[in-house]
Amino acid sequence: MINILVETVKDLAITSGLYNLSWQQGVMLLISLVLMYLAIAKGYEPLLLLPIAFGMMLTNLPLAELYHPELFAGTELNIIEVVKKGGLVDFLYLGVKLGIFPPLIFLGIGCMTDFGPLIANPKSFLLGAAAQFGIFGAFLGTMALSPLLGYTYAEAGAISIIGGADGPTAIFVTGKLASHLLGPIAIAAYSYMALVPIIQPPIMKVLTTKEERGIVMGQLREVSKRERIIFPILVTLIVSLLVPSAAILVGMLMLGNLLRESGVVDRLVKTAQNELMNIITICLGISVGATATAANFLSPKTLGIIAIGLTAFAIGTASGVLFGKLMCKLSGGKINPLIGSAGVSAVPMAARVSQKVASDENPHNFLLMHAMGPNVAGVIGSAVAAGVLISVFG
Amino acid sequence: MDWGYIISITIIGTLVVFSALILLVLFVQTMGIISTKSSNKDKKDNDAPTEKSSANIATGQNPAKAQNISSVANDDIDSEIVAVITAAISQMRMSKGNKTSFRVKNITRASNSRPIWGLAGIQENTRAF
Numbered sequence: 001m002i003n004i005l006v007e008t009v010k011d012l013a014i015t016s017g018l019y020n021l022s023w024q025q026g027v028m029l030l031i032s033l034v035l036m037y038l039a040i041a042k043g044y045e046p047l048l049l050l051p052i053a054f055g056m057m058l059t060n061l062p063l064a065e066l067y068h069p070e071l072f073a074g075t076e077l078n079i080i081e082v083v084k085k086g087g088l089v090d091f092l093y094l095g096v097k098l099g100i101f102p103p104l105i106f107l108g109i110g111c112m113t114d115f116g117p118l119i120a121n122p123k124s125f126l127l128g129a130a131a132q133f134g135i136f137g138a139f140l141g142t143m144a145l146s147p148l149l150g151y152t153y154a155e156a157g158a159i160s161i162i163g164g165a166d167g168p169t170a171i172f173v174t175g176k177l178a179s180h181l182l183g184p185i186a187i188a189a190y191s192y193m194a195l196v197p198i199i200q201p202p203i204m205k206v207l208t209t210k211e212e213r214g215i216v217m218g219q220l221r222e223v224s225k226r227e228r229i230i231f232p233i234l235v236t237l238i239v240s241l242l243v244p245s246a247a248i249l250v251g252m253l254m255l256g257n258l259l260r261e262s263g264v265v266d267r268l269v270k271t272a273q274n275e276l277m278n279i280i281t282i283c284l285g286i287s288v289g290a291t292a293t294a295a296n297f298l299s300p301k302t303l304g305i306i307a308i309g310l311t312a313f314a315i316g317t318a319s320g321v322l323f324g325k326l327m328c329k330l331s332g333g334k335i336n337p338l339i340g341s342a343g344v345s346a347v348p349m350a351a352r353v354s355q356k357v358a359s360d361e362n363p364h365n366f367l368l369m370h371a372m373g374p375n376v377a378g379v380i381g382s383a384v385a386a387g388v389l390i391s392v393f394g
Numbered sequence: 395m396d397w398g399y400i401i402s403i404t405i406i407g408t409l410v411v412f413s414a415l416i417l418l419v420l421f422v423q424t425m426g427i428i429s430t431k432s433s434n435k436d437k438k439d440n441d442a443p444t445e446k447s448s449a450n451i452a453t454g455q456n457p458a459k460a461q462n463i464s465s466v467a468n469d470d471i472d473s474e475i476v477a478v479i480t481a482a483i484s485q486m487r488m489s490k491g492n493k494t495s496f497r498v499k500n501i502t503r504a505s506n507s508r509p510i511w512g513l514a515g516i517q518e519n520t521r522a523f
Binding site for chain 2: 122126132143238242
């Protein structure tokens, strides 16, 4: 009798998660708890970081087997296998793997974005382009580290997109080029986006003079409704004709904006920017977090991604500010170079940082709307850069 | 690892991003110029009758004695804005029991002026830092 009892307890203990917990899974559970703390207590991009961290916790629970990476291994995706063996997390992950969730997030972002400052001052596009040096600088950096960490070209392309400071774009590109790195890349991208107010100001201050930071820019012209309606159609056509692989990202962003500006589909706008966006955010967060298994995450490559991501942000900020300085010189001192740093996307945080640094110099200087131009141009710029990387390495 | 390939990808990628966005600058700038011209034309067509009626409100006087709206507003201030300011002054005077007629002689835009609600919004949005 006692023997049976002991055997039963022993069997239960052996099949428990605690008994089967490896040290790698323990570390991953700790990391997920730290990320949850950062999202909840510090407010670091909580909308995505919280579901990502929770997805990370779920996927690393021993014996739970919520996510099956083997179903998505290899170049060909076997949907029938996913249907037969997959569970909730595997099905949600299809939305990332097939590139469905990021464009839908872009639809919602388009509904929420006012491109007015960019239309009023189209030269801001150049600052959005300059900040993309962060992406290509990071690509060079990743390849330089390749002999040490063994990054492939496709992996380098996926890692470098962190420099675009655009979460959905980073997830979209990584899902296409190096889906096994999805967890570390998404976490690095969102963490650094949350740290924009800490990373950017020192770089901005080092690269500009007190006089440049104090430049007060003239008020932007009023943009007509006709221009606001033509703009999304124009951007979709031009970008998609030049870089077809960016069509889905830019197209959905601009569709969202056209819905908003047309003024005739309020119900669709409300759904896209609220319910749809929130549902997709939950699904995206859980599935991206679930890819961060111990085997994928605890590797030297992750450390490389974290270091390269920070460098990419710094290069993007610096190149935006330096290009802003060039435009300041060419315009006879009419452009405040601080708006250049907003070209790294991270909407609207990067624009708010430009405003904050400028108002530290002169409390009556309001750069926010001027910085929103390069900020939203950065979203378009990083989508174009993403298209280039996918067409080359995809 | 082929550094020639890596550098050429970097250069081509940067060039594609810049050329796409430069094209957008050109198209959006052209659109802005066309739109500004057409709205200026519309404004000119609409201004004549509006000026007359707004001037009447602005002075609160006989139309024959009305001051021209362009001399009231020095900068590019819409006649509707002049009418709104005048109405606000009139309302304030009436609420204090002052029913005598008045004349708005001059309205000048303060340099770098910003609506107080816009200012409050910006302060609210940047308070986190």
